[in-house]
Amino acid sequence: MHLPKRILSRLGPEERSHLYLVRGWDRCIALFPPEEWKQFSARFTRSIPASKKARNFIRLFFASVAEVSVDSQGRILLPEHLRELAGIRDKVVVNGVGDYVEIWSAERWAGIQEEDSDDFEQAYEEFATQNLGGPA
Secondary structure, X not given: OEXXXXXXXXOOHHHHOOEEEEEOOOOOEEEEOHHHHHHHHHOOOOOOOOOHHHHHHHHHHHHOOEEEOOOOXXXXXXXXXXXXXXXXXXXXXXXXXXXXXXXXXXHHHHHHHHHHHOOHHHHHHHHHHHHOOOOO
């Protein structure tokens, strides 16, 4: 798949040769540049989780990791196991989310937009309360 120019323009030569794809949340693919991947993945490997469910999550999460590079035409190869997990058959939507990028099947992305557009404000208030100390 082609990476959008707005994503490519933020990647240096070293980053373009070592991008990390992983099973994302809500059945998308997450793409990380090297430094962000190092920081993100370190949070999962600091200790051994106490519960079997958490250990299995970590196993499945890291088993899905694929290292890819951008070719001379600005494309990356999405591995089959990740395309299947994300339900990607044809068209994709690329969405920047802070330090990483989400790659969605166009159909799933349309469903998310439709499902969550009605309660966007409520979702913001919940997020802000849990992560920002309350709505601004």
